[in-house]
Amino acid sequence: MASWILPVSRGWWDRLDVAAFRFLNGSLSLGEWWQVFWALANNRGTDVFSGTLILFLIISWLWGRPRDVQNMKLASLGALLLFMGAVIMSLHPLIIKWIGYAR
Missing domain, CATH: 1.20.5 (Single alpha-helices involved in coiled-coils or other helix-helix interfaces)
Incomplete structure (x- = not known):
C-alpha cells in the first residue's frame, strides 16, 4: 500500500x-x-438480494446439523461478524484520515 x-x-x-x-x-x-x-x-437491490440469499444458504447449512454443533456454529458466526464489524468501524476513520480521502 x-x-x-x-x-x-x-x-x-x-x-x-x-x-x-x-x-x-x-x-x-x-x-x-x-x-x-x-x-x-x-444496484443496491441486487446486493441486498444476493446477501439475503447467502444468509439463507448459511442458515439452511446450519439447520442441517445436530443441535450442539448448530449452537457452536451460530456462536462462531456471530462472534466473527461482531469482530469484523468492530475492525471495520475502528479502522475506517483512521484509513480515511491517513489517505486523505474525502467524500
Whole structure:
C-alpha cells in the first residue's frame, strides 16, 4: 500500500489503474443490453438480494446439523461478524484520515 501512496511509484500504479479501467469497462461498448445488465447488477437491490440469499444458504447449512454443533456454529458466526464489524468501524476513520480521502 505504501508503494501506491509514495510519489516515486505512484505513476506506475496510475498507469496500471487506467489499463485495468479500460479493460474492465471496455466491454460496455458491446451493446445496450450489456450496459443494462451491469446497471442492474451494480444496484443496491441486487446486493441486498444476493446477501439475503447467502444468509439463507448459511442458515439452511446450519439447520442441517445436530443441535450442539448448530449452537457452536451460530456462536462462531456471530462472534466473527461482531469482530469484523468492530475492525471495520475502528479502522475506517483512521484509513480515511491517513489517505486523505474525502467524500
